[in-house]
Amino acid sequence: MSDENQNEPFDIDRIMREADESMARMAKMEEEGTADIVKYFDRIHDKLFDLNNILIAGYFALVAINQQVSKGIIFVPVANLLFLIYVDYRMMEKSRLQSQITKVSAADRERYGRMINNTNLYSLLVIATTLTVTLVLIYVLYQFKTPIQVKS
Template sequence: MCVILNTIMDKDAIKLLEQINNSLTKINVREESNEMMSDTHKFLDKSDRRVENSLDQIQNTFDRIHDKIFNFNNVLIGAFLVLGTFPNNAPHLKLWTIIFPIINMVFMIYIDYRQMEIHRFAAGEQDWTTDERNEYGNKINKQTTLSLFSLFLSLLCLLYLIIKVM
């Protein structure tokens, strides 16, 4: 009888140990999955930070370039003003030509205003639809084109100045 009880207990113990083993295996698999998910989340968070940093760098670069063009345009305004009044009896430029760099400066102020509006639009990014995301991309592309056009206008003013002084 003892042998039969031991055999039944052994079978129950073996069955219980198998259930424990299966449970531990499932727990290990779940734990490994959690670790992999944690690693994936860390990787995605790091990627998101890099993307955000890159976008900030693009904006900073745009601002720096635009500031330099603006400062260059201010120098052009000064040069047009000086060369339009000096020498007094026969100036190198007609004073009315100062309008060219002034128009460019007003255009650049408009570009800055547009940039502010783009930032305001981007502030609601979490609520955007697909169309609004496309609109944002179009705004950025147009802004870049306008900035390049402003740079081109500044270079044209410089070229005009050089030709008139020579």
């Protein structure tokens, strides 16, 4: 066999360096992925706040138009709004802890990890509750149909 056909010699240092670089890229991708999750949940929360405000107006209009509907039903979208505010507060606390991650204790860093997981679960739950508030409004509208009469 000629030397031209032989592969280049085995270089363990080069292989280890490439593996380290690959692991560093994957770790960076992981960090960016986590940040993206929070960013997208934040964008979703903004849209849910807007939708919930529209739902609150819809519930108020429903109560004003139809006297058969209990005024207590207004509590449904308001409770959801309070839950949205709570989840946003948790996200703010998570970000506050994240901004000081190198200055906090190991226990606080562990709490940070749990906080991320729990906040993401709360975010999914807030999507479900907003959908429920929307469905309740649709159901109530269907049950208490109030035809709009135009005076001629």
